[in-house]
Amino acid sequence: MANYLMSNCLAWAKLLIPINSVVGVGIVVIFGVLCFSHKHFVHRMKLEKPPGPFPIWPILGSLPLLSKFPYFSLYNLSKKYGDVMELKLGTTNIVVISSPKLAKEVLQTHDLVFATRSENVIATMFSYGRKDVAWAPYGHDWRQMRKLCTLGLFTPKRLHASKKVRNEEISCMVHEIFEHCKEGKLVNLKTMLINTSLNMMTRLLFNKKYFSTKQFSTKECEEFNDFLTEELHLQGLFNISDYVSFLKPFDLQGFLPRGKKIHMKMDRFFDKILHDHRIDQKENVESKDFVDMLFSSSRVDNYNYTLDDNTIKGIINDMLIAGTDTTSTTIEWALVELVKNPNIMKKTQDELDHVVGHDRIVDEDDIPQLKYLQAVVKETFRLHATIPLITRECMTNCKVGGYDILAKTPIIVNIWAIHRHSSAYDDPWDFNPERFVGSGVDVKGVDFELLPFGSGRRGCLGMPLGLMQVQYQLARLLHSFTWKLPIGENPQNMDMGEVFGVTLPKVIPLEVIPIARLPLHMYGPL
Numbered sequence: 001m002a003n004y005l006m007s008n009c010l011a012w013a014k015l016l017i018p019i020n021s022v023v024g025v026g027i028v029v030i031f032g033v034l035c036f037s038h039k040h041f042v043h044r045m046k047l048e049k050p051p052g053p054f055p056i057w058p059i060l061g062s063l064p065l066l067s068k069f070p071y072f073s074l075y076n077l078s079k080k081y082g083d084v085m086e087l088k089l090g091t092t093n094i095v096v097i098s099s100p101k102l103a104k105e106v107l108q109t110h111d112l113v114f115a116t117r118s119e120n121v122i123a124t125m126f127s128y129g130r131k132d133v134a135w136a137p138y139g140h141d142w143r144q145m146r147k148l149c150t151l152g153l154f155t156p157k158r159l160h161a162s163k164k165v166r167n168e169e170i171s172c173m174v175h176e177i178f179e180h181c182k183e184g185k186l187v188n189l190k191t192m193l194i195n196t197s198l199n200m201m202t203r204l205l206f207n208k209k210y211f212s213t214k215q216f217s218t219k220e221c222e223e224f225n226d227f228l229t230e231e232l233h234l235q236g237l238f239n240i241s242d243y244v245s246f247l248k249p250f251d252l253q254g255f256l257p258r259g260k261k262i263h264m265k266m267d268r269f270f271d272k273i274l275h276d277h278r279i280d281q282k283e284n285v286e287s288k289d290f291v292d293m294l295f296s297s298s299r300v301d302n303y304n305y306t307l308d309d310n311t312i313k314g315i316i317n318d319m320l321i322a323g324t325d326t327t328s329t330t331i332e333w334a335l336v337e338l339v340k341n342p343n344i345m346k347k348t349q350d351e352l353d354h355v356v357g358h359d360r361i362v363d364e365d366d367i368p369q370l371k372y373l374q375a376v377v378k379e380t381f382r383l384h385a386t387i388p389l390i391t392r393e394c395m396t397n398c399k400v401g402g403y404d405i406l407a408k409t410p411i412i413v414n415i416w417a418i419h420r421h422s423s424a425y426d427d428p429w430d431f432n433p434e435r436f437v438g439s440g441v442d443v444k445g446v447d448f449e450l451l452p453f454g455s456g457r458r459g460c461l462g463m464p465l466g467l468m469q470v471q472y473q474l475a476r477l478l479h480s481f482t483w484k485l486p487i488g489e490n491p492q493n494m495d496m497g498e499v500f501g502v503t504l505p506k507v508i509p510l511e512v513i514p515i516a517r518l519p520l521h522m523y524g525p526l
């Protein structure tokens with residue numbers, strides 16, 4: 001039909017051009033557009049699109065169906081429409097995946113097709129126009145950056161070299177907690193865990209420590225903490241401009257001025273780090289930090305790819321954002337569950353006592369023997385998915401679950417829903433580490449019922465470090481202390497509310513009383 005119309009169109013053009021070329025060309029263009037739209041319409045009609053709610057609201061589509069906990073709203077919608085569904089959010093059609101089987105199709109079978117991410121106004125600003133790793137479009141530059149980051153931070157050799165830093169920072173935290181413990185004081189674990197993660201990362205990235213576990217040591221630290229917190233908050237907010245494209249220039253929620261203010265501060269902070277590294281170029285390879293390594297790569301052009309300052313700043317920002325809140329949030333949730341389930345805490349500590357004993361502190365090399373601790377960490381990742389929604393974009397037309405997904409469609413893999421899917425878990429709302437004891441299911445992206453780090457070529461870049469940090473910090477905290485709520489507080493009544501952002505932290509930070517378990521000389525000071 002479309003071909004027939006097109007040939008007619010050409011015939012008409014031949015007739016019209018001699019009469020009046022301007023009018024003729026106009027008619028041909030209109031006819032051409034009609035033919036194209038017709039062809040496009042017929043093509044779309046033939047497609048088998050995933051089911052989903054009818055978008056009843058003008059402009060907003062199905063946006064009003066999402067609550068302030070979008071992972072939960074999408075989970076409920078998937079019960080009605082299925083494990084692959086399409087929603088019109090604003091003017092954008094998005095596809096949502098909610099089962100292990102379909103996650104495997106997207107992240108493994110079609111790994112390459114879904115290896116890019118959609119643009120997002122705030123992330124684009126903080127990533128210097130998607131010049132970083134996490135938001136870069138799939139392609140050569142993104143591959144080179146991933147390679148550089150892996151070589152600089154995450155190879156087994158690099159991880160081994162940075163073990164001392166992790167050890168020192170955790171020992172500082174344990175010592176600080178012990179000070180509270182001697183006075184019988186409550187500990188706000190969230191602040192301590194975040195500051196410990198930040199110190200570890202800043203030492204690895206640019207060899208500088210900013211925080212004590214108690215307070216900010218300088219005005220610079222305070223500012224650093226403020227802009228990181230605000231960036232995390234802004235990146236997690238729901239921005240209507242990302243879904244209704246024609247509203248973008250109006251920035252209805254006023255996020256842009258807020259973002260710009262923070263981004264300027266952050267940029268000044270990063271400029272200073274780059275400046276300090278430029279004037280202090282280290283000769284000795286051993287003493288080089290990650291920023292030194294990025295500088296060397298920017299000069300040598302080792303990878304047929306050159307790094308400019310904005311790319312280096314974007315990468316540092318990624319590592320700070322992706323590598324700190326993720327680990328501290330997960331450890332906090334693990335402790336919340338263990339305080340609620342003292343028998344599970346005791347079983348984890350019994351294993352630690354058996355493998356490590358009380359005459360030495362835990363070492364990272366002990367982790368492979370601590371099978372029950374690993375099960376506790378897996379169950380925490382399952383029930384409290386650190387990043388509940390993974391966002392990608394389809395690069396070419398493809399089929400998922402038998403349905404057609406068009407190129408450029410944003411896709412959300414609802415990890416939170418997958419971790420509760422009936423095909424994989426009985427009693428999914430219970431915290432039960434036993435389900436992973438001897439199960440062989442791992443978090444590394446090959447078992448699609450447990451995907452805390454995502455999967456495939458776009459999966460979490462920092463997984464080796466993130467996983468080690470969560471397991472090791474938890475092991476140290478449980479080996480060193482037993483954790484209890486203040487007298488009179490019932491663990492079963494603990495508030496379990498979450499805040500949706502980039503990660504899913506507890507609304508009310510955990511405050512607990514530590515009780516020492518080891519001989520006193522094992523608590524430092526360093």
Ligand code: HEM
Nearest residue numbers: 134322323326327386387453454455458459460461462466
């Ligand atoms: C508990 C710890 C962590 C969790 C649960 C976590 C989880 C995730 C998830 C779910 C993704 C998206 C994956 C996908 O699209 O399939 C991701 C991406 C990423 N993560 Fe992590 N992460 C953690 C720690 C870290 C650490 C320590 C770093 C670095 C220091 C890091 C750096 C990144 C980066 C750079 C990306 C983007 C990768 C890309 O787009 O190519 N993460 N992470």
